[in-house]
Amino acid sequence: MASNEMQAQPLEDMGGNKDPFAIGMLFPLFRAALWGLTGYFAAAWITAALLGSVIVDPLPATVGYVVGLICWLLGSGLWEGWIRRAFGGKEAPSFTGVERYFRFGPDSKSTAVRYVVFNVVAFFFAGMAAMAIRVQLLTPDSTSWWMSEIQYNETFGIHGLMMLLAVAASAIVGGVGYYLIPLMLGTRNVVFPKLLGLSWWLLPPAAFAVFMSPTIGGFQTGWWGYPPLAQNSGSGIVFYVLGAATLLMASLLGAINIAGTMVYMRAKGMTLGRVPIFVWGLFAAATILIVESPATYTGALMDLSDMIAGSHFYTGPTGHPLAYMDQFWFLFHPEVYVFALPAFAIWLEILPAAAKRPLFARGWAIAGLVGVSMLGAMLGVHHYFTAVSDARMPIFMTITETVSIPTGFIYLSAIGTIWGGRLRINAAVLLILMAMMNFLVGGLTGIFNADVPADLQLHNTYWVIAHFHYTILGAVIFTWIGALYWWFPKVTGRKINEFWGKFHAWWFFVFFNCTFFPMFIAGIDGMNRRIAIYLPYLHQINMFISISAFLLGAGFLIPLANLAYSWRYGPKADANPWGSKGLEWQVKSPTPYVPYPATIEPEVVGPNDNYAPGAKEPFVWVSTPSK
Amino acid sequence: MNAAKENLWKAFRGLVVVWIIGLAIGETLIAWGVDNWPILGSIQAHITADATTYLMWQAVAIYVLVGGTIVYSAVRFRASSMSDTAAPTYQKRTWAPFVVTWLALAIAINLANTIYPGMVGLEQLWGIQLDAKKPLVIDVTAQQWKWTFSYPKQGVTDVSKLVVPEGRTIDFVLRSKDVVHDFWVPAWGEKKDVIPNEVRHLFITPTVLGTTATNPMIRVQCTMICGNGHPLMRAPVKVVTAADFKKWVANNSF
Structure with missing residues (x-):
């Protein structure tokens, strides 16, 4: 079994330290917050004093953010857990008990659990921003008792950026993926466990800064940050840029781990053909991040440079704003595949176990996942067909439409798996079936935006809002919650409440469609996006959307309560409650600190989706040869 | 094995019925929507709305064919309960006629869409621009x-x-x-x-x-x-x- 330095340390008890939770274990969390805030204010204030400006100005805020981020990281346990050794000091011992959840460390499972908690918190606050947007849109006028136009613009910018980078980008990849990838590949940890640990600790300060951006002047550009508006609509853009760049960096650290773990850390006998489909989905997403994200956060930082350093990449009489769009969408179109591909892969991972059938046309499904990630690098231009020259329209239209072919393979595979099977529909399976239906709407309406003539009218209208909420909320978030339910016994040893799971699945499905389907119509009727004030003829449809949105938003409290309650009081689950043949279910649940014991390891001898009666087990346990 | 095969063909006949009903309802709704389309105040608006409405007919058809299959097969092939863990007899990993049909249709629809309404619409828009000698x-x-x-x-x-x-x-x-x-x-x-x-x-x-x-x-x-x-x-x-x-x-x- 592949192992690295950290895993090679023999642990007497694979379950780890059994000490119960004590309040003192939260110390690194408090220290990180204290150091981070102190670092931020000290650095911002000193910079402001030196420049004769105030701390909310762009340059002091930038310096403050960078110093604050570093102080936060050191406080989180990075200092004694990693950095101190570089200065000749001693490295802190590995924490194997409950403590590891509250500090920096190399354990991928606790990192993944922290990802889930972070995503839930970010989803809550960004969701509240969405509710605030819908309150504003209850009436067509400026609704001055609620928010000013400036506050409205800040709110949808925060909602968009947080939902994308603090929720969708890491919900499935982080919470589900980082937990499962070592287990599914039959290894004890990921290939760079400390980088993975670091990746989580980058998230909270970045998200906090974005949420706090109104305190230094906010940003009104939406989550795009287009120059030159970025430079003249408030210094909160500094937190937008730095927050986005930090969140992307966290994604990139995870992506390196996914790709590296899949390439180097597979169990004996696990050929690429036998790698679980979910890991393929993660790998496809990781390649996108590795190849495309540098161009985009460079663009974001150049945007910042125009703001704080007096450069004129995109602004001023010689600036070229279109270049920012090129850089921005180079990653941020494929970024939606970073959200969606792991979600697709989860459908294909769960359906065979639920239907007791092998995954249909597995090779085509993998070709679909990888194909989407490859085509994704070549089509960001379809986000600004209204800005580019005529010459660029046909080629990017053609490539964008081509993406539907590999995406279709996912549906081919999913339908072929359900067909002729015996599908056991629990809350998780119900959610992924609904996600498939929602993504179908999202994908089919995407063709309209890929088709230039149709897009010239629909671009930047509510049509687009409806389209991407169908793909991201309707497919990715549904799948995320479904995945949390499906693998809940793996993490906690308990099951969620199936009744409430199915109840809120239907609640979501109904109110999700009531909220977002009318947006297609609003878009066709001439409602453009990002407006706090709209014309009275659009009032009724917006009332309907807003009320549905409130019901949809309130419904999210059900899974929150379900997960929280079941975590402590849910019914105990077997080690393999769904009868899956996946490798992750062949070890103890909840996963012990060291998931695979020190002397024995799995060897893959067959496909992990062979549910035929009397089929051979796909794994055998062999003893680890001593070095 | 033969029995299972027969059942699947029977299931497919049910699916065809679902498709026909779904297409009838879906396309009727689209026909109603197209009749109530907002004002088209220029030649260009007709071109872009033609593209949009064409893609709507098509999207609804694909939605019914694919989505209808998902819903139908999830209902038709569901187990009675979670504790029913028996595996079905049908355990094939692939079935070439289905895969080939799917692939051919996916490529064909894509090529067709790129030509119409994509390129055709663009050529029409550009054509007006080129023909306008004295705009x-x-x-x-x-x-x-x-x-x-x-x-x-x-x-x-x-x-x-x-x-x-x-x-x-x-x-x-x-x-x-x-x-x-x-x-x-x-x-x-x-x-x-x-x-x-x-x-x-x-x-x-x-x-x-x-x-x-x-x-x-x-x-x-x-x-x-x-x-x-x-x-x-x-x-x-x-x-x-x-x-x-x-x-x-x-x-x-x-």
């Missing part, structure tokens, strides 16, 4: 947060209301003084970004008389977020007959 030139200046229009050949400058003649192709010359804006008259079916340091052209041939007061779709609307005045960055539009336009020019030129 009416209107300079559009966007700034935070207002539109100004000038008619250089008519000697009308800096008016805040857009008055255009019916039936003549107009070359809107789009310039921005500050940030990125986007020039859009919803009734005219097309929009174009207005980008600082660059000049963009939008060719529109209005065909329907009307004003913003009679139909709010006939309005200039900024559709690119441009700051706190963005939602109100609108301008009234009046589409008049050629004769009325001449009169208006005579009254407003210097």
Whole structure:
């Protein structure tokens, strides 16, 4: 079994330290917050004093953010857990008990659990921003008792950026993926466990800064940050840029781990053909991040440079704003595949176990996942067909439409798996079936935006809002919650409440469609996006959307309560409650600190989706040869 | 194995029924939607709306064929309960006729869509632009947060209301003084970004008389977020007959 330095340390008890939770274990969390805030204010204030400006100005805020981020990281346990050794000091011992959840460390499972908690918190606050947007849109006028136009613009910018980078980008990849990838590949940890640990600790300060951006002047550009508006609509853009760049960096650290773990850390006998489909989905997403994200956060930082350093990449009489769009969408179109591909892969991972059938046309499904990630690098231009020259329209239209072919393979595979099977529909399976239906709407309406003539009218209208909420909320978030339910016994040893799971699945499905389907119509009727004030003829449809949105938003409290309650009081689950043949279910649940014991390891001898009666087990346990 | 096969063909017959019912309902709804389409106030609007409505017919068909199959097979092939763990007898990993049909259709629909409505629509839009030998030139200046229009050949400058003649192709010359804006008259079916340091052209041939007061779709609307005045960055539009336009020019030129 592949192992690295950290895993090679023999642990007497694979379950780890059994000490119960004590309040003192939260110390690194408090220290990180204290150091981070102190670092931020000290650095911002000193910079402001030196420049004769105030701390909310762009340059002091930038310096403050960078110093604050570093102080936060050191406080989180990075200092004694990693950095101190570089200065000749001693490295802190590995924490194997409950403590590891509250500090920096190399354990991928606790990192993944922290990802889930972070995503839930970010989803809550960004969701509240969405509710605030819908309150504003209850009436067509400026609704001055609620928010000013400036506050409205800040709110949808925060909602968009947080939902994308603090929720969708890491919900499935982080919470589900980082937990499962070592287990599914039959290894004890990921290939760079400390980088993975670091990746989580980058998230909270970045998200906090974005949420706090109104305190230094906010940003009104939406989550795009287009120059030159970025430079003249408030210094909160500094937190937008730095927050986005930090969140992307966290994604990139995870992506390196996914790709590296899949390439180097597979169990004996696990050929690429036998790698679980979910890991393929993660790998496809990781390649996108590795190849495309540098161009985009460079663009974001150049945007910042125009703001704080007096450069004129995109602004001023010689600036070229279109270049920012090129850089921005180079990653941020494929970024939606970073959200969606792991979600697709989860459908294909769960359906065979639920239907007791092998995954249909597995090779085509993998070709679909990888194909989407490859085509994704070549089509960001379809986000600004209204800005580019005529010459660029046909080629990017053609490539964008081509993406539907590999995406279709996912549906081919999913339908072929359900067909002729015996599908056991629990809350998780119900959610992924609904996600498939929602993504179908999202994908089919995407063709309209890929088709230039149709897009010239629909671009930047509510049509687009409806389209991407169908793909991201309707497919990715549904799948995320479904995945949390499906693998809940793996993490906690308990099951969620199936009744409430199915109840809120239907609640979501109904109110999700009531909220977002009318947006297609609003878009066709001439409602453009990002407006706090709209014309009275659009009032009724917006009332309907807003009320549905409130019901949809309130419904999210059900899974929150379900997960929280079941975590402590849910019914105990077997080690393999769904009868899956996946490798992750062949070890103890909840996963012990060291998931695979020190002397024995799995060897893959067959496909992990062979549910035929009397089929051979796909794994055998062999003893680890001593070095 | 034979028994299982028979059952699957029987299941497929049920699916065909679902498809037919679904297509009938779905396409009827689309027909109703297309009948109630908002105003199409220019030749370009007809081209872009043709693209949109064609893709709607197609999207609904695909939605019923694929989504109907998902729902139907999930219901048809469901187990009685979670504790029913028996595996089905049908355990094939692939079935070539299905895969090949799917692949062929996916590629065919893609190619078809690229040609129509994609390239055909673009060629039509570009064709109008190339055929317009003497378009009416209107300079559009966007700034935070207002539109100004000038008619250089008519000697009308800096008016805040857009008055255009019916039936003549107009070359809107789009310039921005500050940030990125986007020039859009919803009734005219097309929009174009207005980008600082660059000049963009939008060719529109209005065909329907009307004003913003009679139909709010006939309005200039900024559709690119441009700051706190963005939602109100609108301008009234009046589409008049050629004769009325001449009169208006005579009254407003210097």
